[in-house]
Amino acid sequence: MVGAGWAGLAAALALAEAGGKVTLFDAAPTPGGRARTVALETPLGRISIDNGQHLIVGAYREAIGLIERLGAGHLLRRHPLSLSSPAGLSLRAPRLPAPLHLGWAALTARGLGPGARGAMLRLMLGLRLAGWRARDGETVAQLLARFGQPGPLVDRLWAPLCIGALNTMPGEACAAAFAAVLRDTLGADRAASDFVGAEAPLGSLLPEPALDRLRALGAEPRLREPVRRLALRSGNPGLPDRWRIGDADFDAVVLALPPWSAARLLEASGVPAGPIARFEPEPIATAWALWPADAAPALPRWSLLDEEPARDRYGQWLFDRGTVAQARLAGIVISAASRLDGVAAERIAAGVSAQLADAFGGPPPAAVKLVTERRATFRCTPGRPRLRPDHLRGQAPGLWLAGDWLWPDYPATLEAAVRSGGEAANMALAAAAATGAPNATPRKQTR
Ligand SMILES: Cc1cc2nc3c(=O)[nH]c(=O)nc-3n(C[C@H](O)[C@H](O)[C@H](O)COP(=O)(O)OP(=O)(O)OC[C@H]3O[C@@H](n4cnc5c(N)ncnc54)[C@H](O)[C@@H]3O)c2cc1C
Numbered sequence: 001m002v003g004a005g006w007a008g009l010a011a012a013l014a015l016a017e018a019g020g021k022v023t024l025f026d027a028a029p030t031p032g033g034r035a036r037t038v039a040l041e042t043p044l045g046r047i048s049i050d051n052g053q054h055l056i057v058g059a060y061r062e063a064i065g066l067i068e069r070l071g072a073g074h075l076l077r078r079h080p081l082s083l084s085s086p087a088g089l090s091l092r093a094p095r096l097p098a099p100l101h102l103g104w105a106a107l108t109a110r111g112l113g114p115g116a117r118g119a120m121l122r123l124m125l126g127l128r129l130a131g132w133r134a135r136d137g138e139t140v141a142q143l144l145a146r147f148g149q150p151g152p153l154v155d156r157l158w159a160p161l162c163i164g165a166l167n168t169m170p171g172e173a174c175a176a177a178f179a180a181v182l183r184d185t186l187g188a189d190r191a192a193s194d195f196v197g198a199e200a201p202l203g204s205l206l207p208e209p210a211l212d213r214l215r216a217l218g219a220e221p222r223l224r225e226p227v228r229r230l231a232l233r234s235g236n237p238g239l240p241d242r243w244r245i246g247d248a249d250f251d252a253v254v255l256a257l258p259p260w261s262a263a264r265l266l267e268a269s270g271v272p273a274g275p276i277a278r279f280e281p282e283p284i285a286t287a288w289a290l291w292p293a294d295a296a297p298a299l300p301r302w303s304l305l306d307e308e309p310a311r312d313r314y315g316q317w318l319f320d321r322g323t324v325a326q327a328r329l330a331g332i333v334i335s336a337a338s339r340l341d342g343v344a345a346e347r348i349a350a351g352v353s354a355q356l357a358d359a360f361g362g363p364p365p366a367a368v369k370l371v372t373e374r375r376a377t378f379r380c381t382p383g384r385p386r387l388r389p390d391h392l393r394g395q396a397p398g399l400w401l402a403g404d405w406l407w408p409d410y411p412a413t414l415e416a417a418v419r420s421g422g423e424a425a426n427m428a429l430a431a432a433a434a435t436g437a438p439n440a441t442p443r444k445q446t447r
Contacts, residue, residue, distance in 0.1 A: 229269050
């Protein structure tokens with residue numbers, strides 16, 4: 001295994017649980033990749049928190065299932081869908097069976113402008129009747145125009161949902177991926193649209209317990225060990241080819257890397273990266289706002305924010321993370337952050353601070369720490385490549401791919417990462433079983 005993000009950990013667990021002998025390489029000192037715990041030095045002390053605020057929804061069945069299997073389910077809290085913003089948006093789905101929860105939410109929605117309720121239902125019904133499929137090459141902006149969505153509804157609801165879920169602006173974002181997200185959240189059973197909050201940093205949900213379980217299963221995690229080259233060792237008649245990493249040989253290798261890292265490693269190893277090299281990265285910034293625990297404003301558990309970059313109001317979502325080591329902490333999410341290239345971090349922090357004061361009043365934060373992940377996700381455009389974990393089967397036998405970019409229906413999410421990891425492991429196990437290797441039983445996986 002190369003890569004100990006959520007995809008690599010899911011794959012490594014499936015392989016080790018099937019009896020495989022697993023070695024897990026990662027360049028970083030901690031597991032979790034783009035969804036990990038980091039330590040921040042702040043004026044209120046050192047705090048452990050996420051590298052970036054992540055939203056988990058009930059539709060993430062494989063990711064939540066894995067967190068629960070690893071014994072960390074008690075850290076998750078489910079809340080029925082409810083969206084509000086300081087400008088007056090209010091949309092709540094009550095605990096009614098689907099699709100009544102959604103019908104009720106649309107009919108009682110406020111702050112979305114005239115005609116919005118009918119337009120929302122028109123879009124959801126239209127997509128359902130179309131089998132949740134968009135037109136080839138269609139962008140989210142084109143989809144919304146085709147279903148006659150009024151401007152205020154687009155600006156206050158659909159655009160923030162698109163930017164939050166796809167990390168891509170509606171004018172460029174893939175309508176098919178947006179429709180898939182709507183299908184699996186608002187269009188599915190009520191629990192699928194739940195917001196699932198975490199009571200602990202990301203590392204404790206999956207990466208750290210997964211590493212513990214892997215060690216207990218006899219796997220060998222090798223952190224701080226970047227893999228710079230893979231070498232195919234063939235030529236023994238009658239024996240399958242093997243892959244060499246450093247000084248060790250492996251029957252199969254799962255590359256659970258972001259597409260740009262996978263492309264670099266493949267090219268360095270003499271395997272043409274082809275379409276893998278065509279994914280483009282898009283940044284996400286999280287502004288962590290801190291107050292002394294006894295001097296914080298009253299904050300909602302989460303809220304949409306009214307983004308206005310022209311007035312330095314950059315935040316799109318706020319998530320209250322409660323008290324962490326003497327500090328009250330809130331994560332303010334700024335997705336599709338390539339728009340902020342060239343804007344100084346201090347200016348963004350000051351803008352977020354002013355935006356919070358406008359929205360919620362109360363004392364200003366004692367500090368706003370900006371964490372920007374330059375390569376947070378791939379840009380989810382209609383033209384991005386759509387590949388599967390066995391993409392290299394023809395040119396590099398025994399080399400499987402995993403990662404959030406290998407569940408082609410979806411944008412880059414934790415769920416796509418975990419699902420692709422399970423699928424890559426299943427493919428590797430099935431291939432091993434076909435060659436008669438012992439202990440090679442694929443696990444069942446939902447699709
Ligand atoms: C700020 C931010 C906010 C996000 N918000 C959300 C959200 O709200 N909801 C959601 O579902 N998703 C969100 N995401 C996306 C989510 O984090 C990713 O989709 C997911 O973590 C990707 O997992 P992965 O295992 O595919 O890849 P990664 O997490 O990138 O794992 C790859 C691993 O490979 C390692 N590696 C790279 N090169 C090498 C090498 N040569 N040798 C060895 N190791 C190597 C890396 O160190 C890393 O650990 C967010 C991401 C970021 C950054």
